Amino acid sequence: MWTKLPEKYFKDLKGKVEFEEPLSRHTTLKIGGPAEVYFEPQEMQDLIRGLDVASALGLQVHLLGRGSNVLVRDEGVRGMVVHLAGRSFARVKREGARVSAGAALSLPRLLRKSISFGLAGLECLAGIPGTVGGAVATNAGGRWGRISSSLDALGILNKGGEVHRLERTEIDFSRREGALPGPILWAEFLLDGAEPGFLLERTQEILTQKKKAQPLTRRSAGSVFKNPPGEEAWRLIAEAGLRGRSCGGAYISPKHCNFIINRGGAKAKDFLILVDEVR
Ligand SMILES: Cc1cc2nc3c(=O)[nH]c(=O)nc-3n(C[C@H](O)[C@H](O)[C@H](O)COP(=O)(O)OP(=O)(O)OC[C@H]3O[C@@H](n4cnc5c(N)ncnc54)[C@H](O)[C@@H]3O)c2cc1C
Numbered sequence: 001m002w003t004k005l006p007e008k009y010f011k012d013l014k015g016k017v018e019f020e021e022p023l024s025r026h027t028t029l030k031i032g033g034p035a036e037v038y039f040e041p042q043e044m045q046d047l048i049r050g051l052d053v054a055s056a057l058g059l060q061v062h063l064l065g066r067g068s069n070v071l072v073r074d075e076g077v078r079g080m081v082v083h084l085a086g087r088s089f090a091r092v093k094r095e096g097a098r099v100s101a102g103a104a105l106s107l108p109r110l111l112r113k114s115i116s117f118g119l120a121g122l123e124c125l126a127g128i129p130g131t132v133g134g135a136v137a138t139n140a141g142g143r144w145g146r147i148s149s150s151l152d153a154l155g156i157l158n159k160g161g162e163v164h165r166l167e168r169t170e171i172d173f174s175r176r177e178g179a180l181p182g183p184i185l186w187a188e189f190l191l192d193g194a195e196p197g198f199l200l201e202r203t204q205e206i207l208t209q210k211k212k213a214q215p216l217t218r219r220s221a222g223s224v225f226k227n228p229p230g231e232e233a234w235r236l237i238a239e240a241g242l243r244g245r246s247c248g249g250a251y252i253s254p255k256h257c258n259f260i261i262n263r264g265g266a267k268a269k270d271f272l273i274l275v276d277e278v279r
Helices: 045-057 109-114 134-136 194-211 235-239 267-279
Strands: 016-024 034-040 061-062 077-082 092-095 096-104 151-157 163-168 184-188 250-252 259-260
Touching: 045 151, 045 267, 092 109, 096 109, 109 134, 109 194, 134 184, 250 267, 259 267
Parallel strands: 034 077, 061 077
Antiparallel strands: 016 034, 092 096, 096 184, 151 163, 151 184, 250 259
16 A cells, blocks of 8 residues: 555564554554554653654654544555554553642543542543543543643653653643644643542543443444534534434444444544535
8 A cells, every 4th residue: 555664674673563454453443444554652761763764764753642532544544553552651640639640541441540549530431431531632531521620741752762741731622633842742630639439420420421422332433523602513413414324334322412322333534524515
């Protein structure tokens, strides 16, 4: 599909390196063509080397977390897709009311940890299947709150291979996705003390409400459209008569019209046709 990249650049890279890896294997939608290069560093040094290789070959770098908020084109992605895979990228550390979490840590695990620490502020992440890196990059959350409310600092790998600490006041949450100066390595949250029992109850309550309203167990990428001011996207889609509308293997969820589901075998093209129709 693409001209073969010189293997000598990759032979010393530690971690998984695959050429033309189908990204449908790495997204919750199970849709998407191949990545020109797919790289899973285990350690920070591997990541730095991988980014050097990408730079030497002029490959654009795309970070991928759990792949729960992306639609990958059927033609695939040119460049290097980097998925932080090693445990060293998924550590959690607590100091008083501060919790520092690696970018690869899953949100359900972060939430469980913060509850066990008796620290409140992240319950709004209940039911969101991503990683810390992806959640910070997209400012994940919803009507119960957003991750930005408790985020205090970010660790970013800069172009020189050094970790740069970005303080809360320096983070622009309205920025376009991908506009950060490098991969997010960790995030630090400032939380409030609370009873673990109370936090567990609150989290369960949010989860129960989400399960009732959203097709959480289907292949999706969560809500597709942002809510217009004063409106709810799902309601507008339902009112337009598009509930259940399908194209190829993709359909608009009858349960929550802002979710587009892959019933199996859907292409990105099918998904995008539905997106266009809704627009
Ligand atoms: C069933 C379901 C329910 C969902 N519910 C919600 C919800 O309630 N609220 C909500 O906000 N979202 C929701 N989502 C969407 C998604 O789970 C979140 O946006 C999640 O935070 C994305 O994390 P991820 O690791 O999957 O990121 P990905 O989808 O892998 O990536 C998303 C973006 O983040 C960037 N990124 C990922 N990791 C890094 C990194 N280390 N450094 C820099 N950039 C990075 C990627 O390049 C990409 O631009 C839902 C999705 C599903 C499937």
